Amino acid sequence: MVVELISVGTEILMGNIVNTNAAFLAEQCASMGLVCYYQTTVGDNEKRLLETVNTAMDRADLIILSGGLGPTGDDITKEVCAKATGRKLVMDGASRVAIEKYFEKMNRVPTDNNWKQAQVPEGCIVMHNDNGTAPGMIIEHEKATLILLPGPPGELIPMFNDSVKPYISGKQEAVMVSQTVKIVGMGESAVAAAIADLFDSQTNPTIATYAKTGEVHLRVTARAEDEKKARKLLKPMIKDLKERFNEHIYTTDPEITLEEAVVELLVNNELTVSTVESCTGGLVAGRLINVSGVSEVFKMGHITYSNKAKRKIIGVKRSTLDKYGAVSEQVAREMAKGGALLSKSDVVVSITGIAGPDGGSEAKPVGLVYIGCCVKGNVRVQEYHFSGNRAKIRASAVAAALVLIRECVLEYVSQVTFGKKK
Amino acid sequence: MVVELISVGTEILMGNIVNTNAAFLAEQCASMGLVCYYQTTVGDNEKRLLETVNTAMDRADLIILSGGLGPTGDDITKEVCAKATGRKLVMDGASRVAIEKYFEKMNRVPTDNNWKQAQVPEGCIVMHNDNGTAPGMIIEHEKATLILLPGPPGELIPMFNDSVKPYISGKQEAVMVSQTVKIVGMGESAVAAAIADLFDSQTNPTIATYAKTGEVHLRVTARAEDEKKARKLLKPMIKDLKERFNEHIYTTDPEITLEEAVVELLVNNELTVSTVESCTGGLVAGRLINVSGVSEVFKMGHITYSNKAKRKIIGVKRSTLDKYGAVSEQVAREMAKGGALLSKSDVVVSITGIAGPDGGSEAKPVGLVYIGCCVKGNVRVQEYHFSGNRAKIRASAVAAALVLIRECVLEYVSQVTFGKKK
Numbered sequence: 001m002v003v004e005l006i007s008v009g010t011e012i013l014m015g016n017i018v019n020t021n022a023a024f025l026a027e028q029c030a031s032m033g034l035v036c037y038y039q040t041t042v043g044d045n046e047k048r049l050l051e052t053v054n055t056a057m058d059r060a061d062l063i064i065l066s067g068g069l070g071p072t073g074d075d076i077t078k079e080v081c082a083k084a085t086g087r088k089l090v091m092d093g094a095s096r097v098a099i100e101k102y103f104e105k106m107n108r109v110p111t112d113n114n115w116k117q118a119q120v121p122e123g124c125i126v127m128h129n130d131n132g133t134a135p136g137m138i139i140e141h142e143k144a145t146l147i148l149l150p151g152p153p154g155e156l157i158p159m160f161n162d163s164v165k166p167y168i169s170g171k172q173e174a175v176m177v178s179q180t181v182k183i184v185g186m187g188e189s190a191v192a193a194a195i196a197d198l199f200d201s202q203t204n205p206t207i208a209t210y211a212k213t214g215e216v217h218l219r220v221t222a223r224a225e226d227e228k229k230a231r232k233l234l235k236p237m238i239k240d241l242k243e244r245f246n247e248h249i250y251t252t253d254p255e256i257t258l259e260e261a262v263v264e265l266l267v268n269n270e271l272t273v274s275t276v277e278s279c280t281g282g283l284v285a286g287r288l289i290n291v292s293g294v295s296e297v298f299k300m301g302h303i304t305y306s307n308k309a310k311r312k313i314i315g316v317k318r319s320t321l322d323k324y325g326a327v328s329e330q331v332a333r334e335m336a337k338g339g340a341l342l343s344k345s346d347v348v349v350s351i352t353g354i355a356g357p358d359g360g361s362e363a364k365p366v367g368l369v370y371i372g373c374c375v376k377g378n379v380r381v382q383e384y385h386f387s388g389n390r391a392k393i394r395a396s397a398v399a400a401a402l403v404l405i406r407e408c409v410l411e412y413v414s415q416v417t418f419g420k421k422k
Numbered sequence: 423m424v425v426e427l428i429s430v431g432t433e434i435l436m437g438n439i440v441n442t443n444a445a446f447l448a449e450q451c452a453s454m455g456l457v458c459y460y461q462t463t464v465g466d467n468e469k470r471l472l473e474t475v476n477t478a479m480d481r482a483d484l485i486i487l488s489g490g491l492g493p494t495g496d497d498i499t500k501e502v503c504a505k506a507t508g509r510k511l512v513m514d515g516a517s518r519v520a521i522e523k524y525f526e527k528m529n530r531v532p533t534d535n536n537w538k539q540a541q542v543p544e545g546c547i548v549m550h551n552d553n554g555t556a557p558g559m560i561i562e563h564e565k566a567t568l569i570l571l572p573g574p575p576g577e578l579i580p581m582f583n584d585s586v587k588p589y590i591s592g593k594q595e596a597v598m599v600s601q602t603v604k605i606v607g608m609g610e611s612a613v614a615a616a617i618a619d620l621f622d623s624q625t626n627p628t629i630a631t632y633a634k635t636g637e638v639h640l641r642v643t644a645r646a647e648d649e650k651k652a653r654k655l656l657k658p659m660i661k662d663l664k665e666r667f668n669e670h671i672y673t674t675d676p677e678i679t680l681e682e683a684v685v686e687l688l689v690n691n692e693l694t695v696s697t698v699e700s701c702t703g704g705l706v707a708g709r710l711i712n713v714s715g716v717s718e719v720f721k722m723g724h725i726t727y728s729n730k731a732k733r734k735i736i737g738v739k740r741s742t743l744d745k746y747g748a749v750s751e752q753v754a755r756e757m758a759k760g761g762a763l764l765s766k767s768d769v770v771v772s773i774t775g776i777a778g779p780d781g782g783s784e785a786k787p788v789g790l791v792y793i794g795c796c797v798k799g800n801v802r803v804q805e806y807h808f809s810g811n812r813a814k815i816r817a818s819a820v821a822a823a824l825v826l827i828r829e830c831v832l833e834y835v836s837q838v839t840f841g842k843k844k
Contacts, residue, residue, distance in 0.1 A: 013458045015449030016632055020440055022463070027437025036435045037470055039463035041444070048459055189533045192494040199495060209494055210433050211574070219438070275704070275725070281711025282697070282704025285725045289703025292780055292812060300731040303697070303707045303723030305716070313722055358714055367527065385527050388553035390714060392576040 001172060003034040004060035006052055007041040008068035008077050009151060021066045021156055028160060032168055033176025033223065034062065044074040053084045057144040062168070067151030069134035071113040077148055078137065082121040085141040089119040092126050095135045102133050127163040131155045138167060174223055177230035180254040181218040181241050182261075184403045191216040194244055198237070205237050213392075214399025215258060250406060262402050263291040263298075265409050266347065271375075273405070274343035275301040276314055276335045278326065278352040279369065280394050284401045299345045304335070314338035327352050329370050332381045336372035347409060348374045349401050353384070355393045369397045373408040380408055423594065425456040426482035428474055430490035430499050431573060432465040443488045443571075443578055449632070450582060454590055455598030455645055456484065466496040475506045479566040484590070489573030491556035493535040499570055500559065504543035507563040511541040514548050517557045524555050549585040553577045560589060567593075596645050599652035602676040603640040603663050604683075606825045613638045616666055620659070627659050635814075636821025637680060672828060680824050685713040687831055688769065693797075695827070696765035697723040698736055698757045700748065700774040701791065702816050706823045721767045726757070736760035749774050751792050754803045758794035769831060770796045771823050775806075777815045791819045795830040802830055 005025055012019050022039050029036055037059070042052045049068075056063045068077030082089050095118040103110045117134050120126055127136030134150040136159045147164055149156045183191055188211040192199070195218070198207055205222035218241060222233035242249060250261040266273055275285045285301035288294055302313050307326055310316040315338040316331055324330040335350035353369025360366035367388075372381040382404060386396040427447050434441050444461050451458055459481070464474045471490075478485045490499030504511050517540040525532045539556050542548055549558030556572040558581045569586055571578045591597075605613055610633040614621070617640070620629055627644035640663060644655035664671060672683040688695055697707045707723035710716055724735050729748055732738040737760040738753055746752040757772035775791025782788035787807075794803040804826060808818040 012445075013448060013461065014452045014630065015445045015447070016630065018440060018442055018445040023434075023437045023440040025437070026435055030436040037465060037467070038474075039435060041461035043459060045459070052460075187530065189493045189536050192535060193533045196495075208432055208496065210438060211492065213576075217438075219436075277704070279711070280708070281720075282699070282707035282723050282725065285704035286702070286708050289701070289725070289727060290813065290816075292778070295727060298703075298727050300727070300735055301704050301723075301725030303704065303711070303725075305711060305720050305722070309722040356714070365527075385529055387524060387527060388576055389580060391712065392553055394712075395576070 001034050001062055001168075001174075002060045003029045003036050003062040003064060004056040005029075005036065005039040006049075006056060006063060006065045007039070008044060008049060008065060009041070010043040012041045012067075013043050021151065021153055024153070024157060025064055025066065025160065028165070029064075030176070030178065032165070033172065033174060034168070035176075044068055044076055046076055046080055049076065049080045050084060053080060053146070057084065057141070057146075060144055062145050062147065064147045064149065064164075066149045066156055069117070069136075069148060069150045071111070071117050071133070073113070078119070078121065081137075081139060081146050081148060085121065085139050085146065087121040087123065087139070090122045091115075092118050092120045092135065094128070095120065095126060098128060098135070099133050125167075127159055129155055129159060131158060136163060138164075174225055175227050175230050176221055176223045177227055177234060178219055178221040178254070179234050179238055179252055181220065181238065181245070181249055182251050182256070182258070183216045183218065183245050183248045184214060184250055184258065184399075184406070185248050186216060186245070188216050191218070191245075195241070198240070205233055207237070213395045214403060219254075247410065257290070258399065258402050258406075259287045260291050262406050262409075263288060263294050265406060266297040267293065269409065269413055271346040271409060272297050272299050272343075273347040273349070274299045274339055274345040276339035276348060276350040277301070277303050278305055278310070278335075279355040280351045280353075280397050280401065281305060283394060283398045284349060284351060287398055287402065299343045302339065302342075310335065314342065325364065327354055327364055327368060327370060329381045329383065332370035332372035333379050336374035336379050336381070340374045340377070346376055347405060348372075349405050350374075351397055351401055353386075353393070353397055355390045355397075357390060367393050369393070369400070371397065371401050371404050373401075373404045375408045375412045378412075380404070423456050423484055423590075424482045425451045425458050425484045425486060426478040427451075427458065427461040428471075428478060428485060428487045429461070429463040430466060430471060430487060431463070432496075434463045434489075435465045443573065443575055446575070446579060447486055447488065447582065450587070451486075452630070453598070453600040453641060453643060454587070455594070455596065455643065456590070466490055466498055468498055468502055471498065471502045472506055475502060475568070479506065479563070479568075482566055484567050484569065486569045486571065486586075488571045488578055491539065491558075491570060491572045493533070493539050493555070495535070500541070500543065503559075503561055503568050503570060507543065507561050507568065509543040509545065509561070512544045513537075514540050514542045514557065516550070517542065517548060520550060520557070521555050547589070549581055551577055551581060553580060558585060560586075596647060597649050597652050598643055598645050599649055599656060600641050600643040600676070601656050601660055601674055603642065603660065603667070603671055604673050604678070604680070605638045605640065605667050605670045606636065606672055606680065606821075606828070607670050608638060608667070610638050613640070613667075617663070620662070627655055629659070635817045636825060669832065679712070680821065680828075681709045682713050684824050684828050684831075685710060685716050685719060687828060688719040689715065691831065691835055693768040693831060694719050694721050694765075695769040695771070696721045696761055696767035698761035698770060698772040699723070699725050700727055700732070700757075701777045702773045702775075702819050702823070703727060705816060705820045706771060706773060709820055709824065721765045724761065724764075732757065736764065747786065749776055749786055749790060749792060751803045751805065754792035754794035755801050758796035758801045758803070762796045762799070768798055769827060770794075771827050772796075773819055773823055775808075775815070775819055777812045777819075779812060789815050791815070791822070793819065793823050793826050795823075795826045797830045797834045800834075802826070 356366030778788030
């Protein structure tokens with residue numbers, strides 16, 4: 001089934017708000033196996049909205065419209081959809097009662113234009129709105145089915161979950177199932193090169209690459225008549241990818257983030273962690289603390305942006321700073337070691353670098369970053385050269401720090417396991 | 423001039439990412455006085471993308487496409503735009519050199535598909551990409567001008583600001599000049615209520631509100647035949663807004679961020695700053711360290727997520743933690759005071775709260791955050807109730823911490839100034 005999304009609202013066209021409804025609806029539709037080829041945003045203008053709805057009816061089975069169901073004169077989504085499907089608007093008794101009750105509860109009196117919200121295209125399925133006054137509507141037309149949802153996310157999301165999802169499920173024949181393979185330690189083009197053959201020969205399942213900061217995601221999607229068969233189709237492809245990318249894969253769960261994978265690895269191995277940051281200024285700790293359960297392993301973080309803080313808090317030697325400079329392999333090493341001593345953590349990551357735009361030199365250009373990771377006393381330091389502006393260099397360094405923690409912990413764990421086996 | 427936005431990418435169609443690029447571009451275009459009637463999202467599919475570009479060329483003067491310029495086989499935006507404008511792709515020498523240098527700097531070897539990124543439609547204007555390997559392109563066609571931008575926001579935003587904005591300005595007859603008034607310490611509806619009269623009577627200049635995390639931005643835009651005249655039109659409106667919002671305005675410069683304003687305030691008053699964070703886990707320090715010149719004033723940061731770290735590092739009393747709990751006015755106060763003692767900074771901000779999803783109770787619900795600010799020994803603590811998920815609560819707390827630093831420093835400065843005058 002092909003779905004198309006139409007977002008109605010001048011505030012999206014003007015950039016006043018970010019269209020999170022489209023992302024929510026798109027993800028939900030994808031997870032239900034609907035194929036989406038187009039999303040359109042159009043303003044509250046009758047001619048252009050009608051044109052957009054007509055175009056969508058020619059190319060999709062299902063059209064989900066959001067927004068423009070409010071009580072004011074420039075809310076015209078319902079009127080335009082009635083026109084597009086050749087229906088007149090009629091008063092819906094249940095919606096009228098719901099609006100009455102809603103205003104009673106709010107201790108307010110409905111104005112004339114509130115009753116406009118109880119009017120619906122004749123013969124449509126009305127969806128009750130628990131969180132506002134605009135009912136949703138499903139108009140089953142011969143060419144396509146139109147689903148009209150209110151714009152506020154607090155009304156749209158529950159209405160989708162409670163009414164639209166069951167409606168669509170009841171109409172479906174094929175099911176689509178996706179799995180995401182998340183890869184670190186390789187660039188997008190290296191990943192693409194490693195799967196060029198799969199990419200060229202893809203039919204079902206299909207495969208797509210997504211570049212993220214410091215990560216590459218592969219999404220594999222299979223289509224079948226039921227979920228079980230779709231999962232069966234996915235299996236050999238996922239197995240193949242696991243063989244190709246091996247330890248570069250940190251998860252195959254679309255919900256798991258890199259920081260969650262790192263925290264899970266630490267929790268599973270009962271390793272505590274602390275951070276000592278210079279140019280990233282707390283963002284590595286910030287990402288680790290994104291993870292709700294991090295308190296089990298996270299001990300403390302230090303932001304030693306100045307040389308003085310590096311010396312006083314962490315105990316980096318003045319002579320090391322003088323001889324090698326703050327951005328050096330040696331200082332990253334002393335930061336990781338000093339952090340371990342201070343925090344008594346099993347794992348300490350340290351970052352020192354030049355995020356720019358100032359502070360670079362020929363020998364130490366902007367983008368040069370040293371990241372150290374100390375695991376139970378053993379320190380590994382890596383040199384990185386990131387590009388981009390200050391924010392991008394810092395974001396890249398944060399991702400690289402998480403990847404380095406993961407690598408060092410995996411290495412440590414494999415040594416311990418190997419040692420035990422002996 | 424009519425502009426149309428086309429976002430290219432299956433990851434948007436599938437809802438993997440929220441389309442923040444469209445919001446950014448829409449806001450920028452609106453501020454330049456461009457009229458936008460449609461935004462379309464389409465996948466990496468040649469037929470559908472070509473159709474979308476052709477439709478847009480029939481109804482707009484300027485089409486901004488984002489995404490699909492990557493090195494992989496499914497990146498086809500450039501190829502499709504070349505086809506739509508009847509051009510062939512040619513190797514761009516400068517882009518080839520830039521890619522070479524980019525990989526050299528990263529210590530990596532380009533793969534064959536990286537060179538694909540140096541190919542551009544013949545006769546187009548190539549925009550250099552400082553933050554990635556995909557150059558941007560401007561194709562001036564008789565029907566419409568196509569502007570192709572890379573999808574990652576870290577590449578798209580600077581390229582838009584540095585290259586696209588001046589290009590569009592050069593083509594415009596009327597000049598649109600905007601000024602942004604950035605407000606903190608008031609909610610969106612309070613700001614809207616305070617300017618309801620201006621809002622209703624607006625013609626030239628116009629006024630628009632944008633809600634950001636912890637901030638409300640007002641954009642005032644004047645249209646005139648030249649910049650000088652436009653600026654003259656802006657002046658009385660800006661003066662009026664300054665009178666209405668007074669010290670709630672932290673800048674009227676669109677480029678200045680809240681953290682930059684805070685750092686500037688500290689630098690100008692020669693006040694050093696340190697941070698002690700719990701639930702925000704380093705993100706306040708992270709935002710301060712966004713500012714390139716922060717090293718003049720930033721001394722150190724501590725992330726004391728656990729109670730033990732709060733005691734050992736910062737000296738919060740065990741009895742205070744036991745009696746009031748980690749999330750309390752008293753602990754926020756001791757964190758700020760302890761941080762001041764440890765860091766010998768003039769200003770210390772402390773944050774402790776419940777970001778959720780776990781850890782809330784009826785007495786202390788998720789979203790409860792205490793922020794303390796110590797300026798030269800005087801501590802002020804404020805209680806906040808934020809809503810949303812973990813990420814949103816933390817982002818709100820970070821913004822509130824910056825706002826509180828600003829308020830406390832302004833208060834201190836006014837006292838000192840007043841004292842001197844006496």
